[in-house]
Amino acid sequence: MAHYRDSVQEDVFELAAKMRQADVKEVLASNGSSPLEALQKGFEASKPQSIIYKGELIGMFGCAHIDDLIGSPWMLGSDKIPKIKKDLLTQSVEWVKETNKQYPLLVNYVDAKNKVSIAWLNHIGFSFVQLIPKFGVGGIPFYEFVRINHNV
Secondary structure (H helix, E strand, O other), X not given: OOEEEEOOHHHHHHHHOOEXXXXXXXXXXXXXXXXXXXXXXXXXXXOOEXXXXXXXXXXXXXXXXXXXXEEEEEEEEEOOHHHHXXXXXXXXXXXXXXXXXXXXXXXXXXXXXXXXXHHHHHHOOOEEEEEEEEEOOOXXXXXXXXXXXXXX
């Protein structure tokens, strides 16, 4: 079973060295960031959590503060993320619900080719509002996804 803890700076360096290829391609196409740059931005923009499985760091996630109403959830991981699929699907639903109480609008973008992430986002309650044919510095298709808390 996976467990979670507050991220520390060392996690940024460790995960950057073993980030899964789909995430590497996504952050590069989105804003031209390397794995290290993307994780560092997430680390600085949110209160990230690290995902630990069998004593090994396999992912990080958080929600970057945009303003008092809007947050931008993110998750980057290693190739070992599928080993905790069941835990991740269950626990991430609760995290998203709690985060959506703090930020009534959650919004971000995902590479249209990243089918695993798209399926996970759909499962945890996000809606895909538009396909942007030429997104970011890579100019490739990305979906904008959102989750709105209507109980605000």
